[in-house]
Amino acid sequence: xxxxxxxxxxxxxxxxxxxxxxxxxxxxxxxxxxxxxxxxxxxxxxxxxxxxxxxxxxxxxxxxxxxxxxxxxxxxxxxxxxxxxxxxxxxxxxxxxxxxx
Numbered sequence: 107x108x109x110x111x112x113x114x115x116x117x118x119x120x121x122x123x124x125x126x127x128x129x130x131x132x133x134x135x136x137x138x139x140x141x142x143x144x145x146x147x148x149x150x151x152x153x154x155x156x157x158x159x160x161x162x163x164x165x166x167x168x169x170x171x172x173x174x175x176x177x178x179x180x181x182x183x184x185x186x187x188x189x190x191x192x193x194x195x196x197x198x199x200x201x202x203x204x205x206x207x
Contacts, residue, residue, distance in 0.1 A: 140206055141167045141175075159183040175205045 138145065150162040163179040177198050184192040 137206070140169050142170050143168060145175075147179075157185050159185065169205060173205050175202070177201055 145165055145167045147163050147165045150164055152159060152161045154160075159182070161179075161181045161183070163181060165175070165177050165179065167175045169175060180196045182194045183190050
């Protein structure tokens with residue numbers, strides 16, 4: 107989480123576009139094209155119940171302009187027939203806008 111940040115005080119919204127090259131809906135950018143060396147993500151914890159798996163994830167990256175991007179995510183996966191059928195991702199878009207916007 108960014109220094110001084112709190113998930114409770116930040117605006118979190120689900121990202122709806124699928125795919126590894128998705129654009130951030132509110133930022134209108136290709137996230138991966140803005141980064142130097144890619145986006146590193148670490149799973150902090152996971153819990154499962156019925157057909158759902160929840161994951162707490164932290165990310166770290168350096169932009170091509172030298173800014174540090176660190177963010178926390180909450181992802182909910184819905185599993186059907188042994189495959190991921192749906193993903194909802196919640197993250198701090200305000201912080202992302204500060205870094206990329």
